Amino acid sequence: AQRVTQPEKLLSVFKGAPVELKCNYSYSGSPELFWYVQYSRQRLQLLLRHISRESIKGFTADLNKGETSFHLKKPFAQEEDSAMYYCALSGGGNTGKLIFGQGTTLQVKP
Amino acid sequence: NAGVTQTPKFQVLKTGQSMTLQCAQDMNHEYMSWYRQDPGMGLRLIHYSVGAGITDQGEVPNGYNVSRSTTEDFPLRLLSAAPSQTSVYFCASSTGTAVTAFFGQGTRLTVV
Numbered sequence: 001a002q003r004v005t006q007p008e009k010l011l012s013v014f015k016g017a018p019v020e021l022k023c024n025y026s027y028s029g030s031p032e033l034f035w036y037v038q039y040s041r042q043r044l045q046l047l048l049r050h051i052s053r054e055s056i057k058g059f060t061a062d063l064n065k066g067e068t069s070f071h072l073k074k075p076f077a078q079e080e081d082s083a084m085y086y087c088a089l090s091g092g093g094n095t096g097k098l099i100f101g102q103g104t105t106l107q108v109k110p
Numbered sequence: 111n112a113g114v115t116q117t118p119k120f121q122v123l124k125t126g127q128s129m130t131l132q133c134a135q136d137m138n139h140e141y142m143s144w145y146r147q148d149p150g151m152g153l154r155l156i157h158y159s160v161g162a163g164i165t166d167q168g169e170v171p172n173g174y175n176v177s178r179s180t181t182e183d184f185p186l187r188l189l190s191a192a193p194s195q196t197s198v199y200f201c202a203s204s205t206g207t208a209v210t211a212f213f214g215q216g217t218r219l220t221v222v
Contacts, residue, residue: 009150036211043114044153044200044213086152095160096141096204097168098211100153 002027004089006101013077014109021072021104023061023087032090033070034098035061039083047085048072057081077108112136116201116214123191123221131186131217133201139212141204142184143168144176146197147216153200159184191221 003026013019025031033050047056050063050070061072070087085104091097117132135142140161145153145168155168157176165176173195175187184203188195198218204211 004152006152043215044202046210049210091155094206095158095166096143096202096206096211097155097158098143098145098153098202099155100145102150102152 002089002091002099004087004099004101006085006087006104008104009102010105010107012107012109015079016076019072019074019077019081019106019108021085021087021106023070023072023101025068025070025087025089027068027089027092029092031063031065031070032092033061033063034088034090035059035070035072036086036088036100037083038086044086077106079108079110082106082108114201114203114212114214116199116217118217119215120218121220123188123219125191125193125221127191128187128189129191131188131199131201131219133184133186133214134182135184135201135203135212136182137203137205137212138181139203139205140181141206142178143202143211144174144184144186145200145202146170146195147200148197156186156199188219191219193221195219196221 035047087101143158144156159178201214
């Protein structure tokens, strides 16, 4: 079955500390993975796509097929990074569907 | 370019009432989806569409109907609202599977 698991509901760090938001997935095939972010009172927006292998706002994520993980990392957290982060897996079949994890709230304290 | 627009932003319904959540996109995207967001559950897919006239059920379709008569619009209908449908609803559109999905600002629905 296709599934995305984000084990942490809340991650609280101090400004300047490293951040790692965990994401594990279950998918039979080649996964397409994403990180979406929802800032307070704003709509969800794309942060990263694994296929792009890019760094956005200092965040990176590497797909580890052996561990079926797609953890989101940032070396130095900023207060403006405080938000809800969702890991998502493409549902496949060229449908536009996304399968989301439960979400992790990142709280960056001053 | 408005992107994905949802109306209304907030709604309170009484149990048993019906209503339609509107979603419109102006990006000529083929794919559109409806999700509900509940605490601790993430976003769960209700219904989706791969083009005008084509819809299918997602993970949690019960109690909801959809139709897609045009590329731009994808309304979600609650036929007889129940308190379990209290949630935040998001509409999304995209050009495909492995590309960015664009989301509306959400509709916060409370059923009393």
